[in-house]
Amino acid sequence: MDPQATAAGVLGPASVLDEAALIRAAQKGDQDAFERLVQAYDRNVLRLAMNLVRSPEDASDIYQEAFLRVFRNLGNFRFDCSFHTWLYRIVTNLCLDHLRKRKVRKEEASTVETAEGERDRTAILTEPGIEGNPERQLLSRQTGSRIRQVLEELTPRERTVFELRHYQGLRLRAIGEVLGTSEEAAKNCLFRATQKMRAALGDLV
Numbered sequence: 727m728d729p730q731a732t733a734a735g736v737l738g739p740a741s742v743l744d745e746a747a748l749i750r751a752a753q754k755g756d757q758d759a760f761e762r763l764v765q766a767y768d769r770n771v772l773r774l775a776m777n778l779v780r781s782p783e784d785a786s787d788i789y790q791e792a793f794l795r796v797f798r799n800l801g802n803f804r805f806d807c808s809f810h811t812w813l814y815r816i817v818t819n820l821c822l823d824h825l826r827k828r829k830v831r832k833e834e835a836s837t838v839e840t841a842e843g844e845r846d847r848t849a850i851l852t853e854p855g856i857e858g859n860p861e862r863q864l865l866s867r868q869t870g871s872r873i874r875q876v877l878e879e880l881t882p883r884e885r886t887v888f889e890l891r892h893y894q895g896l897r898l899r900a901i902g903e904v905l906g907t908s909e910e911a912a913k914n915c916l917f918r919a920t921q922k923m924r925a926a927l928g929d930l931v
Contacts, residue, residue: 745809753801760800764793767810770894771817777889778821779828780877788824792817807903814896814904818886825882876926884919891916 745766751759771792775785795816803812877885883905890896890904902912 746805749800749803749805749809753803760797763796763809767813768793771813774814774817774889774894775821777893778818778882778886779824780874784824788817788820792820795820808900811900811903814890814894815906818890818904822882822886825885872927873923876923879926880919880922884915884922887912887915888919888923 745763748759748763752763768789772785772789775788775792776782779785779788792813796813803809877888880888886905887901890901891898896904898912898916899909901916902909905912
């Protein structure tokens with residue numbers, strides 16, 4: 727999903743102009759303007775954090791820290807890049823730092839808390855029409871489990887690029903800007919991640 731398109735739904739038809747106006751107002755201390763900026767991107771930010779760190783609690787912490795940093799540093803935003811690129815750079819840096827720190831310990835980071843307790847997050851992301859079809863349910867669980875395993879085996883940078891491209895809908899140039907690297911480097915990283923995914927899931931895709 728294009729984050730700019732999501733923002734447009736909140737900010738109105740002239741989203742880019744409206745967003746610039748909101749940023750300038752927020753830089754001057756307009757709390758309502760800042761809250762509207764948060765509303766435009768909060769779901770994408772939480773999804774990005776969740777898909778990268780794969781832990782609801784950690785994703786929530788990163789979400790809060792990201793917008794706290796935006797609030798503290800918005801005055802330094804100079805419009806030399808798009809706001810969503812600047813925001814995603816903050817979020818991905820927090821996620822990458824978290825993943826590096828977590829590397830020394832093994833966590834179960836692919837569960838969500840439900841009323842019944844913890845469940846595999848892929849168990850609630852079922853494919854339409856598989857209810858009542860045991861074979862498709864089994865295949866869905868197997869595929870979800872394999873995808874989780876492969877994502878865990880990707881490097882933090884590969885997982886970030888894969889997420890930004892395939893789940894957040896960013897172009898390679900924007901991904902390079904988010905990660906502070908070149909479009910070509912982002913492309914190469916995505917290629918490595920995609921090759922690993924295909925090698926691991928070849929019999930299921």
